Each structure stands twice: as C-alpha cells, then as structure tokens.
Amino acid sequence: MGAGSAQSTRTGRSDRGALLLGLACLYAPMLRAAGEAPELGPGTGLLQGLLGLVAVFAALGVFFWFLRRFSPGQTGAHGAVKVVGGVMLGPRERLVVVEVADTWLLLGVGAGQVRTLHTLPRPADHVDTPHETPSDFGAKLKALLVRRPSA
Numbered sequence: 001m002g003a004g005s006a007q008s009t010r011t012g013r014s015d016r017g018a019l020l021l022g023l024a025c026l027y028a029p030m031l032r033a034a035g036e037a038p039e040l041g042p043g044t045g046l047l048q049g050l051l052g053l054v055a056v057f058a059a060l061g062v063f064f065w066f067l068r069r070f071s072p073g074q075t076g077a078h079g080a081v082k083v084v085g086g087v088m089l090g091p092r093e094r095l096v097v098v099e100v101a102d103t104w105l106l107l108g109v110g111a112g113q114v115r116t117l118h119t120l121p122r123p124a125d126h127v128d129t130p131h132e133t134p135s136d137f138g139a140k141l142k143a144l145l146v147r148r149p150s151a
Contacts, residue, residue: 086096106118
C-alpha cells in the first residue's frame with residue numbers, strides 16, 4: 001500500500017464528512033421545528049376538545065348502529081312460546097297468559113319466582129293480533145302530533 005491508497009482514504013473520509021455536514025445543515029431547521037411547540041391561538045384548545053367529543057359520539061353512534069343491525073333481537077311470535085297477554089297486579093307481581101303449542105298457561109310472575117296457576121286449551125275462536133313493532137310507534141307518535149292542536 002503506497003501513498004496513493006492513503007490519499008484515497010483521506011479524500012474518502014473528507015467526502016463523507018462533507019456529506020454528513022451538508023445533510024446536517026439541511027435537516028437542522030426541520031429538527032428544530034419538530035421539537036418546538038406550535039403557536040396556538042386562544043380557541044384552538046376548545047376546538048380540539050370539541051372535535052374529540054364529536055369523534056367519540058360518532059364512534060358510539062356507529063357502535064350502536066352495528067349493535068342494533070346485527071343483534072338477534074326478540075323473535076316475537078315466531079318462537080315456540082308466545083305471550084298472549086298479561087296484567088300488572090302490583091309493583092312486582094303480574095299475571096301472564098302464555099301460549100305453548102295449543103295450550104295456554106296462566107302464569108303468576110312474582111319477585112324471583114314463576115308459578116303455573118292454570119292450564120287450558122287454546123280457544124277455538126281466538127284470533128291472533130299482530131304485536132306492535134317499534135316502527136309502528138313512530139307512525140303512531142306522528143299521527144298523535146298531527147292531531148294535537150297547538151296551544
């Protein structure tokens with residue numbers, strides 16, 4: 001190894017040093033700007049908080065929409081057991097008529113217990129009435145609001 005290879009090693013080092021110095025000069029303003037906190041106006045914190053609140057409410061809305069859309073829900077009269085009717089007797093007691101196949105059961109429902117009070121066959125003249133669905137509620141409410149005179 002002669003003097004030529006020592007010369008090329010020095011110029012290689014000096015070229016790398018110059019390249020690193022140039023890169024440092026280019027990136028120094030960016031690094032300094034990234035480390036500094038941006039100047040915020042007086043309403044920026046309030047706006048940021050409101051945007052966060054809107055994002056949380058939007059996420060909750062999407063969650064509840066998915067829950068309502070994809071949950072199995074109540075089957076209504078399509079199941080094996082159908083509630084024919086019922087009446088409240090007190091704050092915790094009620095009588096319920098339940099249809100299972102072609103048999104009606106009169107059940108006493110109390111705090112923590114259910115008792116069969118009477119069993120009878122399904123009446124031949126009984127006509128099934130469709131139960132109201134939640135969508136019927138909106139139509140009824142709208143009809144009541146239209147009929148009601150404004151005070």
